[in-house]
Amino acid sequence: MIEAFHSNWTKPFFNANPHKEYYIEDFEILTTILSALKWREKNGSIKMITDKVGANYYKSIGLEDIWDLGIDVSLEDINDKIDSNIFWAAGKLYALKSQKSPCVMMDTDFIVWENLGDILNNTEVSVIHKEKIVKEVYPDKEYFKFKDGYYLDKEFDWTVLPSNTAFIYISNDEFKDYYTATAIEFMSKLTNSDDKIINMVFAEQRLISMCAKRKNIEIKEIMSLENLFSNKQKLFTHTWGYKKEMKDDFDKRKDFCIRCINRIIRDYPEYEDIIGNIKHLKRYYNEIKN
Numbered sequence: 573m574i575e576a577f578h579s580n581w582t583k584p585f586f587n588a589n590p591h592k593e594y595y596i597e598d599f600e601i602l603t604t605i606l607s608a609l610k611w612r613e614k615n616g617s618i619k620m621i622t623d624k625v626g627a628n629y630y631k632s633i634g635l636e637d638i639w640d641l642g643i644d645v646s647l648e649d650i651n652d653k654i655d656s657n658i659f660w661a662a663g664k665l666y667a668l669k670s671q672k673s674p675c676v677m678m679d680t681d682f683i684v685w686e687n688l689g690d691i692l693n694n695t696e697v698s699v700i701h702k703e704k705i706v707k708e709v710y711p712d713k714e715y716f717k718f719k720d721g722y723y724l725d726k727e728f729d730w731t732v733l734p735s736n737t738a739f740i741y742i743s744n745d746e747f748k749d750y751y752t753a754t755a756i757e758f759m760s761k762l763t764n765s766d767d768k769i770i771n772m773v774f775a776e777q778r779l780i781s782m783c784a785k786r787k788n789i790e791i792k793e794i795m796s797l798e799n800l801f802s803n804k805q806k807l808f809t810h811t812w813g814y815k816k817e818m819k820d821d822f823d824k825r826k827d828f829c830i831r832c833i834n835r836i837i838r839d840y841p842e843y844e845d846i847i848g849n850i851k852h853l854k855r856y857y858n859e860i861k862n
Contacts, residue, residue, distance in 0.1 A: 573616030574692065574741070576676035578608065578639070580622040581647045581663025582629075583656045594625050598852040599818050599825060601633070602832035603811055604680040605847075608638040609840050611678070614687045617641045618678075621667035623648040634846045646670055653760040658771050662759055664737065665776065669752035674743035682738045683809040691794055696744040697784055698792040699735040700808065703777060710734060710778055711770060722761035725754075729785045734778040736797075738810055744789065751783045829856045 582594055596604070611618045619641035620630065627643045630636055636643055647663045654662050668677050678684070682700075692698050703710070713730055742748045755775045765771055784791045799805050811818075811828075818825040833856055837844045848857045 574674060574676055574688070575616055575641070575671075576611050576618040576678050577641075577644075577667060577671060578604065578618065578620045578678060578680050579647065579664050579667035580620065580626045580680065581650065581656075581661075581666075582623055582625040583650070584660035587657050587660075594629050595852070596629065597815075597819070598856070599811070599815070599828055599832070600680060601635075601850065601852060602829055602836070603683060603809075605635065605638055605836055605843065606832060607678065607680055607683045609836070609843070610683055610685060611676075612640055613839075615676075615684060615689070619644055621647060621663075621670070623650075623663075633850045638843075644670075651756070651760065654756070655759075655762075658762075658766060658768055659759045659775060660768060661772050661776055662756075665752050665755050665759075668740075668742075668748065669756070671748075673745040673748050674741065677737070677740045677742075679738045679810075679812075681811045681815070684739070684807065685809070686807050688741075688794075688807075692741045692743075695741065695792045696747065696789050697780070698741040698794055699737065699780075700739040700794050700810070701736050701797045702781075702791075702793050703734040703736055703773075703797075705731075705733065709769060709773060715765075715770070716762065716774070717764045718761045719763045720761060722757070724758070725782075725786065727786055728782040730782070732781045732785045734773065735781045735791055735793075737776050737780065738812065739794075739808070740780070747784070747787055747789055750787065751780050754783055755779050826856065829853065830860060833857060833860060 585594060608618050617640050620639045621644045624645050627645050630643060647666060650666050664677060713724065759775050762771060781791060795805065818828055833847055836847060847853050
């Protein structure tokens with residue numbers, strides 16, 4: 573069995589919503605529940621790595637028990653040299669740094685429906701899929717400027733395809749430490765750039781591929797991007813591209829949430845009362861019951 577973790581660094585939320593009380597979207601709550609419980613059913617144990625605000629939120633809505641390894645608040649101590657406006661997903665890298673390999677890092681909007689043992693067996697690094705190098709997202713190295721005399725390793729290969737990090741399996745502890753240290757140093761040394769996409773995906777998704785090539789480690793691509801979003805594959809669900817549609821279209825949001833609630837009640841009936849008591853989910857739950 574393989575240990576996995578979710579992560580949630582709440583500081584970027586307050587950067588975007590300085591006067592709001594912390595919350596998580598209804599559909600994100602539901603994918604988090606399904607992601608954790610389905611991983612436990614099919615693959616192994618899982619924890620949540622977050623900060624105090626995140627931990628208190630999950631406990632307030634009754635979700636602390638979905639992670640059988642509990643809730644870890646070590647993201648409370650993220651280095652203040654990291655700009656949380658630009659590096660909004662830095663929490664994932666700090667969370668990965670603190671884990672022992674082998675482990676799986678998985679986003680809360682990513683659900684694994686089946687056992688992955690045969691797929692991950694005998695691999696040092698596996699990712700859900702590779703990314704194409706689109707210049708608007710993955711520019712050349714001249715784009716990046718640094719402080720304190722820092723520079724990126726001259727041996728990095730800029731032609732290797734970036735790796736999507738919604739799901740990563742790492743069994744090589746030495747590589748995990750090298751990748752996370754390189755990414756964190758990059759984030760702390762970057763200057764003169766405020767692009768939230770280019771800089772974050774470089775630290776998170778392009779550097780892992782560059783670091784692997786530098787150490788002569790093969791990254792296994794579990795599935796092509798085209799196959800991941802096809803109706804034929806039944807292994808994974810990743811809602812990343814659908815979130816904006818759900819935010820903009822209540823009918824799509826409602827349909828998705830009702831389908832998730834029905835699936836949770838069917839597969840994990842012991843969690844029905846918890847769902848029924850979560851304020852953001854009551855309107856969907858009541859409709860199902862009525």
